[in-house]
Amino acid sequence: MRAAAITAAGWLLLASAAAPTMAAQSPDAVAAERAAYAAWIGNAATSPAAAVAQQPIGDGLVLGAGAAVPLTGIDARVKPVGGRMVLETRDGSRALARYRPVSLGRYTIVPGGTARKPMLTVFDSTRPRKAPHFYAHDPALVLSGTLTPPERPAMERLLAPDGIEVEATEAGSVLVPLGGTTTRLKVMRIPDPSTGESDLEIYFRDSTNASETYPAGRFVALVPLGNGRYRLDFNRARNPFCAYSSAYACPIPWRGNAIPAPVRAGERYEHQ
Amino acid sequence: MTALAVLLLGLGVTAASPPDPSGHWRAALDLAGGPLRFALELEPTADGWAATLCNGTACSDAGPARLEGDSLIVQLVDFDARIAARIRGDSLSGMYSNVGNRGPRVIPFRASRGTWPVSALSAGLAGQWDATLVTDGRTSPRIFIFEQGPAGPRGAVVSNTGDYGEFGGIASGDSVVLSHFDGSFVYMITAALSGDTLRGTFHAGLRTQTPFTAVRSSGTAHLREPTAMTAADTTERFRFAFPDLAGNLVTSDDPRFAGKVVLVDVFGTWCSTCHYAAPILAGFQREYGPRGLAIVGLAYEVTGDTAIDGALVRRYRDKFQLPFPLLLAGVGIAELAAETLPQLRGFTAFPTTIFLGRDGRVRRVHAGFYGPATGAMHQRQVAEFRSLIEELLAEVAPPEASPPQ
Numbered sequence: 001m002r003a004a005a006i007t008a009a010g011w012l013l014l015a016s017a018a019a020p021t022m023a024a025q026s027p028d029a030v031a032a033e034r035a036a037y038a039a040w041i042g043n044a045a046t047s048p049a050a051a052v053a054q055q056p057i058g059d060g061l062v063l064g065a066g067a068a069v070p071l072t073g074i075d076a077r078v079k080p081v082g083g084r085m086v087l088e089t090r091d092g093s094r095a096l097a098r099y100r101p102v103s104l105g106r107y108t109i110v111p112g113g114t115a116r117k118p119m120l121t122v123f124d125s126t127r128p129r130k131a132p133h134f135y136a137h138d139p140a141l142v143l144s145g146t147l148t149p150p151e152r153p154a155m156e157r158l159l160a161p162d163g164i165e166v167e168a169t170e171a172g173s174v175l176v177p178l179g180g181t182t183t184r185l186k187v188m189r190i191p192d193p194s195t196g197e198s199d200l201e202i203y204f205r206d207s208t209n210a211s212e213t214y215p216a217g218r219f220v221a222l223v224p225l226g227n228g229r230y231r232l233d234f235n236r237a238r239n240p241f242c243a244y245s246s247a248y249a250c251p252i253p254w255r256g257n258a259i260p261a262p263v264r265a266g267e268r269y270e271h272q
Numbered sequence: 273m274t275a276l277a278v279l280l281l282g283l284g285v286t287a288a289s290p291p292d293p294s295g296h297w298r299a300a301l302d303l304a305g306g307p308l309r310f311a312l313e314l315e316p317t318a319d320g321w322a323a324t325l326c327n328g329t330a331c332s333d334a335g336p337a338r339l340e341g342d343s344l345i346v347q348l349v350d351f352d353a354r355i356a357a358r359i360r361g362d363s364l365s366g367m368y369s370n371v372g373n374r375g376p377r378v379i380p381f382r383a384s385r386g387t388w389p390v391s392a393l394s395a396g397l398a399g400q401w402d403a404t405l406v407t408d409g410r411t412s413p414r415i416f417i418f419e420q421g422p423a424g425p426r427g428a429v430v431s432n433t434g435d436y437g438e439f440g441g442i443a444s445g446d447s448v449v450l451s452h453f454d455g456s457f458v459y460m461i462t463a464a465l466s467g468d469t470l471r472g473t474f475h476a477g478l479r480t481q482t483p484f485t486a487v488r489s490s491g492t493a494h495l496r497e498p499t500a501m502t503a504a505d506t507t508e509r510f511r512f513a514f515p516d517l518a519g520n521l522v523t524s525d526d527p528r529f530a531g532k533v534v535l536v537d538v539f540g541t542w543c544s545t546c547h548y549a550a551p552i553l554a555g556f557q558r559e560y561g562p563r564g565l566a567i568v569g570l571a572y573e574v575t576g577d578t579a580i581d582g583a584l585v586r587r588y589r590d591k592f593q594l595p596f597p598l599l600l601a602g603v604g605i606a607e608l609a610a611e612t613l614p615q616l617r618g619f620t621a622f623p624t625t626i627f628l629g630r631d632g633r634v635r636r637v638h639a640g641f642y643g644p645a646t647g648a649m650h651q652r653q654v655a656e657f658r659s660l661i662e663e664l665l666a667e668v669a670p671p672e673a674s675p676p677q
Contacts, residue, residue: 161374
């Protein structure tokens with residue numbers, strides 16, 4: 001049974017942790033997602049916390065001491081050859097596959113982006129890593145409601161959480177009743193070129209950005225509940241990858257997506 | 273007291289010996305839109321267990337499984353993915369995770385011992401449906417095929433370029449849930465009949481949901497005709513020149529193709545639809561080879577690096593025992609592959625099958641492939657391939673078709 005308070009905007013504040021009927025929506029599932037994310041940030045060779053460079057490959061990129069991508073003890077070049085990406089080192093050359101990591105000394109490189117605009121991301125296994133921090137789970141910040149479709153769905157080139165430019169579609173907006181007012185938040189469908197799936201993402205700011213959370217804002221994905229309804233669980237809010245490394249381009253905040261209240265849920269950020 | 277003592281003793285015995293996960297499990301991934309049901313089978317091996325995933329009667333090797341404390345870990349080979357679940361008596365509870373470019377994608381997993389009950393598909397749901405998926409106001413066609421199989425309802429989902437493999441599931445009254453989970457791809461259809469219209473949702477991954485409506489296939493084409501998607505220059509001989517697995521350049525002028533009916537299979541080892549086509553092509557080569565059919569496979573692989581791609585293609589050749597040459601043609605991105613085959617226009621699909629007459633000119637380009645899960649569509653397509661091969665074999669080779677001396 002759902003304990004819910006109907007707001008003026010039609011969105012429900014799910015006031016109790018007993019609300020979820022499926023494991024995919026439970027605090028346990030959020031905890032497991034956080035644990036997997038923390039393990040990935042802490043251990044993976046391609047963790048955003050290990051990134052030291054992300055650049056367009058263009059006509060070619062030199063990797064090495066004093067080069068465009070300054071890497072210690074490396075003398076290599078990544079360049080396009082007839083539509084392929086080739087890595088040249090003193091040992092010879094080898095082709096690179098999109099999204100397949102390749103080791104290069106203490107570094108790992110991953111070609112990605114789109115076929116039109118390939119990008120190279122470089123990770124350094126010795127880079128000190130910051131672990132993700134989260135607010136305690138707050139069942140009051142799990143909302144559900146409907147998506148208002150846009151008058152005319154617009155395509156927009158924007159940066160995904162990983163700093164890669166993608167062609168996103170405007171999916172609509174949601175009205176969020178927080179801080180004694182309602183804020184209309186734009187929802188974009190953001191494709192993931194590496195999986196072919198897409199997510200309905202909201203990139204939002206709130207009054208915690210100045211001191212407790214990432215200044216540029218956070219991403220949170222809508223979870224479809226069926227019958228045109230969606231769950232907006234701020235406990236799943238995540239920082240863009242630029243919060244872990246300045247190697248990533250940071251998505252600029254989406255106009256209007258600012259909640260004039262603190263959203264103390266999801267991922268935090270330690271301000272310097 | 274006695275009952276309690278027996279219960280405690282029972283618990284004590286369970287705790288003392290490591291759990292044995294061998295056997296059949298009815299498993300589910302809890303997607304945002306409901307549970308995706310599949311079967312997990314664990315068979316003991318020398319150093320753990322071998323895991324198999326089944327959707328209906330279609331099963332595939334998933335990879336090795338092992339125990340870590342009271343948890344079962346199934347490492348899904350071929351993907352950076354695994355299932356980790358705590359064993360409590362006869363139930364498993366944990367997570368499926370698949371590490372993508374933007375981090376791990378995590379879906380709750382649970383299972384209990386036994387097999388999913390076999391349910392019956394109602395006559396109102398069985399058959400072929402023309403479905404229209406709608407995403408943000410844009411539509412995309414699919415064909416759904418539902419039928420009763422030995423393990424319950426089963427089905428296939430066909431797009432313009434091929435099918436997604438076999439789906440299995442359960443039905444109740446006028447509703448059906450069918451799913452396909454192979455360790456990496458997570459697909460589910462939930463559908464219910466309302467009047468003559470089937471309405472439902474196509475689920476991909478944890479939370480991508482696309483609504484659809486479907487009507488019974490009327491016989492008029494709903495998908496694009498596979499032969500109408502890619503055009504070819506038919507004024508000249510079809511040309512290609514790529515290295516084989518031994519590094520020797522093989523061209524369309526090679527004597528082994530001279531005056532023969534040639535079937536060019538444009539494929540990639542990463543393309544699951546290509547895996548459904550491979551055994552059929554192998555059969556054609558064995559059957560029609562003596563009468564003048566020569567098949568050649570053009571592999572578009574993950575790196576373009578001969579050493580890496582060559583190993584993948586060799587494994588593919590051996591797996592399907594392909595009795596025809598496979599050439600390393602390039603990388604598997606449609607727009608880049610198209611550049612290597614400039615005589616084609618509108619190349620979009622892996623696989624694409626190009627039929628050449630004995631004069632070396634293109635007679636038909638067939639985009640995509642309907643796998644065995646599509647039933648009658650698969651059989652009709654194989655019959656079409658067969659009759660075209662027969663027709664082309666019956667033609668006489670023109671003298672100019674001989675290779676330059």
